[in-house]
Amino acid sequence: MAKRSNIRRISAEFDANDYFEDAGQIADLDLLERKWSPDDKPRRAKKHEKTPKHHNNNEAPNGHTHHTREQRYVKNIIPRTDGQAKLMEAIDRDNLVLALGPAGTGKTYLAIAKAVEALKAGRVGRIVLCRPAVDAGENIGFLPGDMEDKLAPYLRPLYDALADRLPAKSLKSMMAEGLIEIAPVAFMRGRTLNNAFVVIDEAQNCTYMQLKMLLTRLGWNSSMIVTGDPAQSDLLPELSGLATAAERLEEMEDISVIRLAKEDVVRHPLVARMLNTL
Template sequence: MTTRNFDLKERNVTYQQLVGIESKTIHEVEKKYKVRINEKSDVLEVTGLEEDVEHTLQFLELASEVAVRYQHIDNQDLDYLFSLVDECKTHRFIEVMDELLTRTFNGKPVRAKTLGQKQLIDSMKSHDMTFAIGPAGTGKTYLAVCYAAEQLKKNEIQKIILTRPAVEAGENLGFLPGDLKEKVDPYLRPLYDALDDMFSPERTQRYIDKGVIEIAPLAYMRGRTLDDAVVILDEAQNTTKAQMMMFLSRLGRNSKMIITGDVDQIDLPRHQLSGLKVAHEYLQGINEIAFVKLTHTDVVRHPLVIKILKKFAEGDRNNEENSNHRR
């Protein structure tokens, strides 16, 4: 058995920041690496087999870096941090956390929380068109809006345009009560939420009133050329091939497009191809276009969400295999 110390003071992190409420982090680490951890006046004493102790110290180093930047460790972060240690990617992730994308209107820093999110941020910066494809909870839409907001703050662009296909209403908005805004707002709410984070609700509304920010259903993009803007298409898996072609051809001078979606959550009728799937197949190999694939490991919501998404994906695969066998 080996015993080694981890100095909390040396890393400018408190015991409470690192271990969380009721020392949950420590209990999980002890269970994961089969070690015993004792606190002794700002020092964590780690006892176990040499290899297990080494892995534990690597984890504590990484967790300390996360705690310093985000003020605490969420329980849902643990599995991802464990995976980084297992895959020897701790140094890469620490470098990621040093980079700031932007700040919310109340000063909260916005950083990548996973390596997949870092790849998305880098692609948005370096490409005219970025497709972010992955499951719910991976931060696709939020990071896209944050990037667009930062570009607007820097006067790199003059306008932010956000759109979604209103497929849940069958694109037949006329049957819904209220004016156009009342009809489409339920489908665009996630975009409003992200903007409110970046600008405050009051400033967001002022920008909307002035036309600096435009939020509209996809049908309103037809026939336009969008210059000096960041244009975000959300829920792109629910576009048809024709809608996707129409949208992509709107790209104007000094503009960028960010297209987000989840190909496992298509709500279109079965006979219709998803425009997102078609774009992914047809547009490979164009240097100015980036495709970023986010996975369940990039989900930054409650850990139960990751388990649910995995089970649904597993169930879909099994159903597809059974269907193929029956044929």
């Protein structure tokens, strides 16, 4: 009798503490014959009992598992202004294009979009993006890390534009394979860029001699787009060479100089209005 009372007391305590998932499981147990003890685990469900199935996030209701698919970027670039239409036509026609205009006119985005389009179509073998590492009037000191870490803040706008045109996995693999290269101006001396689509961004922060060096890197079966805003140079006015280079090259054949205006701004409407005031 003492043994039965102890067993009832212990089972009542475990039942009160919700040790079992179902209170009816206690009635199914033969406590004396099975020599049940509090250390025993709750019984497993019987074979004839059905347990609810839990579908994971990748399992469809019909039982088929569909794998996570990579996001597709099937955006067709359509010019939104007359100036952008002229720029896109010039990129398709000439091997060297200089796009000058205020902020928000889509110079960099259109150039990188055309570069990705040419690479996908097989017209070029690689993309080379170049940008001067110049602070916007504020020196934050030495940056930690290796060369790539130090240059990452300056090249961030190029990464953003590429990420908008390519899936993350494709962008990472292309950069690892060398199909897409992002380089600062300081390391372009002596190179010959054959079978490449070259984009030189923020060229207003290049001196005249730097621009001359960059423009003469153009090789066979290559295209080069130079973008910048002469009115927003972080250099002294007499040091920036973009406006001078554009004036001298504008008269040459097979070279297009596209000058965008505030009417071509596709950013926030306030940007175009501020350009008239600032």
